[in-house]
Structures are given as structure tokens and as C-alpha cells.
Amino acid sequence: MELPRGLLLAVSDELDRAELAALKFLSRDHLPRRRLEAVRSPYDLFEALQENCLLEAGNLAFLRELLYHIGRIDLLVAHLGSSREQVEKELRAPGGARVPPFRYLLFQLFEDVTEDELMSFKLLLVNELPKSKLTRETTMLDILTEMEKKGLLGKDNLSMLKSLCEKINISLWNRIEDGLKLFGQEEVLITEEQRGSTGCPGGHLVSSVAPGPPGSFNDSSQLLEAYKMTSRPCGVCLILNNHNFAKAREGVLEHKHMKDRNGTDVDAAALRNVFSKLHFRVEEYRDLTAEEIRETVNIFQSADHEDKDCFVCCILSHGKKGIIYGVDGQEVPIRELTTSFTAQNCSSLAGKPKVFFIQACQGDAFHKGVAIETDSVEEDSSLERDARFQLDCIPAEADFLLGMATLQDYVSYRSPKEGTWYIQALCQHLEYSCPRGEDVLTILTAVNQEVSKKTCERDAKKQMPQPSFTLRKRLIFPVN
Template sequence: MDLEFQRVLLKVQESLTGDEVQDLVFLCSDLLSLKDLCTVSSAGQLFSLLEKRNQLSCEDPSLLLELLRIMKQNSLIRNLTSDDYKQTNGTTYSQQISPYRQLLYERSESICEQDLQNIKFLLLKTLSRKKLEKDTTLLQLFLDMEKEDLLGEHNLDVLQKIIADINPSLEKRIIQYKTERYEPGGMVIAQEIGKITPASPSALTLLSPVGIMEEQVDRLSLTEGPALISGDQCQNLDSNSVIENKSLNLSVTSQNTEIQQYEMKGDRRGFGLIINNYDFRACTLGNREGTDIDKERLEVVFKWLGFEVLVEQDCNRHQILQVLRNLAARDHTPADCVVCCVLSHGRVEGICGVDGEIVTFRELIETLSPNECPSLCKKPKLFFIQACRGNDNQPAAFPQTCSEDEDMLFSDAAVPRDSIPEMADYLLAMSTVPHYVSYREKGRGTWFIQSLCHSLQLLVPRGIDLLSILTQVNSDVSKKTDKSGLRKQMPQPEFTLTKRVVFPPPKSHRPLP
């Protein structure tokens, strides 16, 4: 089989031009030393170096496939996987090429010759003239800038400044990358995009279905490496894998007469408002790819629960507050409750409008206070917030072994005491704890919203109260992680509810679309 693999490498070598070989060298510059790369003049030499360092082999050709994918050599990939090397069938793409290097490579393709000459001119006083010779490519220029410590994964400021007037679209992409990667010192907060891989097999298990559910509904396990791994692939879940009811640790407490329930017997359940912010071109925050998937899922689930759903798209700070004031001005007398879902970027103190301006959590929920909306007095006001609350990545914690009766201690100081006004009948369910990011996958939506919708659909028909459902959401999301297994997310519900929220089971028990 080694001979077969060498035939594959030879075919690739013969198919690539000299410029494409240099593209390979650039993409692999994090995997091999610059000293080794200086001697590379052909794809064969590069492949030999990678094989010597056990980064490429017949047993694991994933790096080769990843390189060809990045270079958009799709026809070559198809030929290799179908004709020459059958073992590549089913091989998943690895993520050995850094998102930073992919960014530079992909952006270099959008730079024309005149732009390149302008970049070289602006670097005349920074790099030697020899390095700025006419035949130097942009990728070679990037490597020279890296050698001079003018460019790096966390050092894009010089490039951004140079490129600002030459190619604004490239500058915008650099800003978006810095946002998504939480560059140290950056002020903008963004959500992660990409595929997420479960930390363990337990993250693949699902709750026992209340009916036969569509396969797409069950695909809550996302498969991603940190921010810039290609985003639309997802591992299929085994729809037959279940957890025994007792493992949910959720007991149906509808017979508990000590804790009252809010009445849910009105003519209608109430209004369900969804504020869906995608387009952030008016500020430095990146567009929220994948948010429409969350929006559509929320619409389906809350209509199923009996809500009259209202959707507002791309609201700035003023519009967010005005939409909520308009909601407060409605007559909620025949309604049981109200729901407000906000999908946006965020910071520790609140959510961002598409203009980058903050609406604090206090401002958000005080719009529906009894003083502003008397018809909602003593009725539950339920807020579900999908947004970052900081720019830190939450690391995985590896607990020490302890006795079964020993409680693990967690800090209660993370949330300011004024994060919820001192008024009754509120729930503020947030996708993450303060100071940390939330995760979103371009092709599958966010961890929090998808888990929320999934759990509502499964547990409402069983009579499970909302806080118990959110506890299950906490459990589900806490088991998800990035490809490294080190980045985590922990949702956080806060509430001043005085009774249990139990939605009546929908009249139709048929699976949602």
C-alpha cells in the first residue's frame, strides 16, 4: 500500500504548477522549519519532508486532503479518493493548517498585481528592497513579514493598517478574523463559528424521544475545531441511542402541591418575540453566520407551544428598546406569559445592537416591568439570551476524584447582584456565564438555542417545568466542546419566578418539522 500511496503523491505532484507548490509551502510553514522549507522546489520534496516527520502517510492522508481542499483542488480530490487511493474514502478532514494561515492564503487570492505593488511600496521602509523585488509573491511577502515579526497569528495590526486603503474588503475580513479569534487586547466580542466535536461518547446520547423525531432535529452534536474550521459538516447521531429516564435526574413534580404553578389556561399562551441580529456591517463586529437557523428553530418550537411569534431582524440599540416598548404596549390580558428571545453579539453588561451599542440586561427586561406593562403583572416574563458575555474562552475543568458525599464548590460571585432588577416573575436564561463566549456553528446554529429547543420539545409533553428543562440544557451544553476538548460553555439561568412554569403539552404530539 505504500507504493500505492506514493503513486497518489506523484499524481498530485504532476498536477500542480510551480505557483501552487509555493502555495503548499506557505500553508505548511507552521508544520516544518523555515530551514527545511527553503530547500523545497517541488511538491515531491515537500511530501517527503512531511512523511519523514510522520505528518503524512498512507495510514493518514488527511493532511494531503486538507491542503487540496484549501487550494480548491476539488477535481483532484475526487479523482484521488475514487480511483487511486480507496483508503481515503471516509477519511475526515484534519485541521492541521491553522485558521490564521488559511486566512492569509484565502485573502491572497483576492489581491491583484496592482494591489501587491502598492503593498510593497508601503513596506519599503520596513523590509529590505531585496525582499520587495518585482517577482516576490504576496505569500512570500507574508513569510518575510513573519520573519521580521511584523505579522503573526496575534499580530495582524501592521497588515491591517497597510491594507486598509488598498483593499477594504481584505481589511474587513482581518477585523472579522480578529473578532472571531478573540485576539488579546481586542475590544470586540464575537461568537465562535465552526464545527464542534463532542468531548466524549456521552455527549452523543439523546433524551428518550416522545415520538419519532426527524433526524435533523436530533443532530445537536456539532463537530468543530476552534474558530475557523470549515463549518457545515456534522456527525450523524444514532437516533436509537437514549438515556434512561432516571439518568435525567428530572422528576415530574406536577403533583407537588407545595410549589404552585403559574396558570396556563388563557385564551392564548402569549406573544413570543425573537430579535435576530445577523448583519453587523455598521460596526466592527462580524456577521453572525448561522443565526437564522436558530431563529427558524425558535419560531417552530414556540408556535408549537402555542405562542404568537413575532420576529424582528437586525435591530440597533434604539430599535431593540423600541421593539420591546411596542411589545409592552400590547394588551396581554388574555395571555399566560410572554417570551423574548435575543440572538446577538454581547458583552458582560448586555447585548449588542447591530450598531455595536449595548442594551444592558436591566434595560432589556425593565421594558416589560409591571409599571410599563400592567397586563403582564404577576405573569412570567421569559427571556432567552444567545450572546457572548465577554471574550474569554471557558476552559475544560478536570475534577479531582472525591468521595460521593463530597460537594464540589463553585463560586457564586460571577454575576453582579443587579443583573436582574428586584421584581418578581422574571426568567433570564443566558447562553453563557459572565466574561465568557458562546459558540455558534455556521451550518447548525448555536449550542444553547439548539439544545433549548430540543429539550423543550422532548420534555414539555412530559409535564417537566421550565427550570428543570433549563437544568437539562445546562447539562447538554456543558458536555459539548471544541475539537481540542479544552473549550467549554456553561449556560446560566437567573430568575425571580415565584411559581413553577409548566407549559401545557401541545395538542399535537406529532414531531416538529
């Protein structure tokens, strides 16, 4: 009995060129090299897998494993009638995982490498690999594949990879070692000194234990239970969007220079768009005074969330240490807002994730990309700051997540035309990664990486976001 051609075509049509390359790399241990090189489309790959009895009617386990590893959970659900949890259960079973741990660790290395690190790999390998294989378009998967072809890399030959990682970023190698431990492998590294006495031809890892449960090797939370997120809508996404601070400027003297937050509506629109797609009921409130902020939060604190799975609150405003400002320049403690949703104060959200994304600064200090003066941003700068506030703003109980735009004591940046670095990166990564089944903490790590690379062109100032959380489970925003 043959596999339905329509099913394979439907899955194939959903995969792009980069994902095909990833699937081919993950399949290298199961298909002949020449057959794999002849593959030009996902459907070609599926045919090759069928020829080698890796895809059969009634047995799509390997296809499910491949889609799981590249993060296409949406295809598992839509076309294969499976889910992330079901595949993880299959892979935990003895013999359930067909992608060898070594192969998967190399794949994760590819996903972790930055553009700058990739360029360093190319430069260091210029005498080892053909120049035609080290072009601008060459990916880390291409490099790893070529190293394998040239005999420079293998499960028993990791010395060159280790040396490269040590020169470029030692944490890349540390993650490989951590991965071997996560997969339950006993690792023995043969060093240069040991090679002389043992007669071993090169540094290598010897593994004698079967692979453990698969998952992200640098995040054992992949094996944790996930929060239930099946209600429709999942919950409320409350946006408090303060733009016009004319009332503050009319008040006390210290607020005379409090600017309107131009660009905040771009952030609010991005948040509305992404959280609507994630099945949240979005409610936005604009230009609230401090008392109106309290009243609005009280409305949602008193609401019945019994048939909902999550609560999200996004705050876009000026602030300072530990507080946000209403548009009248009056202060509201961040902790007062988050504590409103503890189990004691909002019982219908007990045991459910409460998520707060805060766009504001936490101080006056600047991150420096180079040696510069710590002057304030000039009046004509294309970027502005939102003032300050601190990290210790969430209750000391479970199920809270606070995503902060920047570290304690530092400023954050907002473009009057393009919105803030933090909120824009957050929305882009949520939209890209949620369909791939990534959990929110993994996504926030990617946001950290992106924002930390940005630089204010005028004076080379930087920004570094920071999440704080008491989550007990993986938080995965659904798209289906």
C-alpha cells in the first residue's frame, strides 16, 4: 500500500528551500550520498525516503521526527494528525529516534551560529575547503556537510570542530558537550597530548550509551510539560498604550520635558496583529492617566477568566525605577499592576500563565558599543528613550513572565517612525517562531540576541532586554 501522493505534495508545498536543506542534512545518515544530492524538492526527498523504506503507508514516524526537528509543528497538526507532545512521546520510546544524536547536535549548531560566527568559520576553513564552497551564500549546514565529505568531521572525529569553536565562540563547543550529556552519552575526549600515548589518530568522542530523549540540547525544558493553551480565545491581550503626555507637561515642573511617545502606535499595531493571530482577544486602551490605568487593570482583575488559558498585558509608556507614568505624569508601581493577577487577587487565573511585556527604560545609563560619553540622546536624534524602571516587579509566586525592554538602570530606544527595538523584535519573532512550536522563553532569547546587536548610529549606544519569570511549564502560544 503506497503513501497518498496528495499528502506528501501538501507537506512539500509548505516547505521552503532552507527547510529542505535542513531535512536533507538530518537525513544524511539514512540515504546514499548521490541519491541525496539529486534531491531538488521536498517531494524528491520524500520519494527517496520511501525507496529506502523510511516512509511507508501507516508508518510516518520518520517524517514526523523530521518535521519536529525543523520546528514545523503546524504541519504535524494540519497534515499528519499529530502534535508536538505525541512526537516527543514517540521519540522517548526505545528506538523511536532515527536521527542520530550526533547529527541533531550538528543541526542545532547550525541554528545557533550567528552571521558573524558563520563568517569566522568560513575564514578559518579557507585552506581546508574549496573556495567555491565558501561563498556568501554558503550556510553552516553547507560547511558541516563539506567537512564531512572531506573527512574533517564525523562522530568519531570532532577535533577540528572543537578547535574552530574554541577560536570563534567556546560556548558553541560547550553546547555540543551539554547536548551529549542530555542525550545520555558518556563523553571521552582524546586531547593532543593523549593522542601521542594512545595511538588514536585524532581527537574524538566515544559514545557507548543509547541516545536519551530528544529535544533542544541546550534547553532541557523541551522535556517539560506545556501549559494548556487550547481555549478559544486563549485569553485577553490587554494593551495600555500611552502616547500623548500633554497633561504631564501641564502639571509639575519635573515633567515639563516629558515628550509624547511618537512611534508607540506602530508598536501597538504590531502587538494587535500578532496576538490576534495567536487567538487572543485584544483590547487596547490609549492615553490613560495613572488612576485610569488602575481602573482598567481592576476591570480585568475582576473579570472571569475561568474559560481562558492565559492573560497577556503589554504596557507602552514612560516610566522610571519601579513605576510607569500615566499621561498625567502620576506614577503607578509596576508591582501593583502585576500583583493584581496573583491567585489570591484573581482566582480564575490561578495556575495559568500571566505575561507582561513592558516597553520602558529602567534607568539613565547607556550600553556602550564603543568608548563614548554618556550624554543624553540629543533633541534631534532619530531615537528616543522611555525613561526608567526596575526588574523586581513580579510577584513571588508561580506562573508569571515579565518581559522587560532593557536591563535594570539602562535606557531603551524608540524610533518615532518604526516603533521600539524591543516590541518590534518581539512581534517579529513571535510571528515567525510560534508556528514552529517554539516556547516563549526560547523566543525571548532570540529577541535578546537581535536587540543586543542593534546600535544607535549617532553615538553607538546599545540595548539589552531581560525577561524575568516564575513559569513552571513551557509556554507555547498556539497558531492553530
